[in-house]
Amino acid sequence: MIDTSLYTSHIPVMLEACMRLMDPKPGGHYADGTLGAGGHSEAILKASSPDGKLMSFDLDPAAIAIARERLAPYGERVRIIQDSYVNLGCYAEADSLDGFMVDLGVSSMQLDRQERGFSFLQDGPLDMRFSPNQKVTAADLVNDLPEEELARILWLYGEERKSRQIAAMICAERERNKIETTAQLRDVILSAAGNSREKIHPATRSFQAIRIAVNGELDAVEAVLPAAVKALKPGGRLLVISFHSLEDRIVKNYLKTESKDCLCPPEQPVCTCGHKATLRELTRHPVTADEEEIKVNPRSRSAKLRVAVKL
Numbered sequence: 407m408i409d410t411s412l413y414t415s416h417i418p419v420m421l422e423a424c425m426r427l428m429d430p431k432p433g434g435h436y437a438d439g440t441l442g443a444g445g446h447s448e449a450i451l452k453a454s455s456p457d458g459k460l461m462s463f464d465l466d467p468a469a470i471a472i473a474r475e476r477l478a479p480y481g482e483r484v485r486i487i488q489d490s491y492v493n494l495g496c497y498a499e500a501d502s503l504d505g506f507m508v509d510l511g512v513s514s515m516q517l518d519r520q521e522r523g524f525s526f527l528q529d530g531p532l533d534m535r536f537s538p539n540q541k542v543t544a545a546d547l548v549n550d551l552p553e554e555e556l557a558r559i560l561w562l563y564g565e566e567r568k569s570r571q572i573a574a575m576i577c578a579e580r581e582r583n584k585i586e587t588t589a590q591l592r593d594v595i596l597s598a599a600g601n602s603r604e605k606i607h608p609a610t611r612s613f614q615a616i617r618i619a620v621n622g623e624l625d626a627v628e629a630v631l632p633a634a635v636k637a638l639k640p641g642g643r644l645l646v647i648s649f650h651s652l653e654d655r656i657v658k659n660y661l662k663t664e665s666k667d668c669l670c671p672p673e674q675p676v677c678t679c680g681h682k683a684t685l686r687e688l689t690r691h692p693v694t695a696d697e698e699e700i701k702v703n704p705r706s707r708s709a710k711l712r713v714a715v716k717l
C-alpha cells in the first residue's frame with residue numbers, strides 16, 4: 407500500500423483552469439503526457455465520468471507506481487504508459503483524442519527525494535534523470551562537458567548571469583575531485599556565484615539548467631507539439647503548462663505559427679507557402695495562477711498555461 411502523502415505533496419497547478427479549458431466529457435478520449443502524481447489525470451477521469459478514457463505517460467517509474475495506486479479506482483478507463491510523451495503517436499491514432507495536456511518540468515515528489523539528485527537543498531547523488539533508463543546523468547555532464555559547453559547550458563537554460571564563472575569553478579574543482587553529489591555541486595556554485603541579492607538561492611538557476619540539459623526537456627517540448635496536433639480530433643484541445651521562459655517561447659511560437667493560414671513574408675503579394683492553419687488559440691495571453699493559488703502552492707508562481715483547439 408502506497409502512502410497517499412506521497413502524491414498529496416504535489417499540488418496540481420491551475421487545475422480548475424485546465425479542466426475548464428480542456429472541458430473533458432463523458433465518452434471522450436484524453437491523454438496526459440506528464441502523469442506525475444496523477445492530479446490532472448484524476449481530474450480528467452472525474453470530469454469525463456462515467457466512461458471517458460485516458461492514457462497517461464511518465465518516464466519515471468517511481469511516479470507511475472504512486473499514480474497507479476491513486477488511479478486504481480478508475481480501472482480500465484485509464485492506461486498508464488512508461489514512456490516519453492514525445493512518443494504519443496505510437497499509442498494514439500491520428501484524429502483520435504479530444505484533449506491532450508502536458509504539465510512540464512519536475513514534480514515536488516521528485517524534488518523531495520534526495521536520491522534523485524534534483525535538489526540542492528538535500529545531499530544526494532548528482533543524477534536528475536526523469537527515467538532510470540536514460541544513460542547520461544547530471545554528474546556525467548558536470549564532469550565531462552567542456553567548460554564552454556557548460557557555460558552555454560547555464561546561460562541558456564538557467565539564464566544564469568554568472569555562467570562563465572560557475573563553469574570555470576566547476577572545471578577547476580573537477581580537476582581535483584570528481585563532482586558526484588548535489589552538495590558538492592551546490593558548494594562549487596556558491597563559491598563561484600558568491601552572495602547574490604536575488605530572492606532565489608544562488609544554485610537555483612544552475613540546477614534547473616543542468617536538469618533541462620540532462621533530460622533534453624526543450625527538444626521534447628518541441629517534438630510533442632506536432633505529435634499532439636496529429637493525435638487530436640478536430641475540435642480537440644491542446645494544453646501546455648510551462649515553467650520556463652524558453653519552454654513557453656517554444657509553445658507560444660508554435661501556437662502562433664499553427665494558427666496562421668500563410669507564413670509568407672507580409673510584403674509578398676501572393677502566398678507561395680501553402681501553409682494552412684491547424685489550430686486556433688484559446689488563450690492569446692497565457693493563463694497564470696492567481697495570488698491565492700500561489701500562496702498555497704508557490705511552485706505555481708512561474709506556471710504559464712497556453713491552450714489551442716485543433717481545426
Ligand SMILES: C[S@@+](CC[C@H](N)C(=O)[O-])C[C@H]1O[C@@H](n2cnc3c(N)ncnc32)[C@H](O)[C@@H]1O
Pocket residue numbers: 416417418419439440441442443444445446447463464465466469489490491492509510511512513536626
Ligand atoms: C510537473 S510533473 C506533473 C504533475 C502532474 N500534472 C500532477 O498533477 O501530478 C511532471 C512529470 O512529467 C514527467 N516527465 C518529464 N518529461 C517527460 C517526458 N518527456 N515524457 C513523460 N513524462 C515526462 C516527470 O517525470 C514528472 O513526473
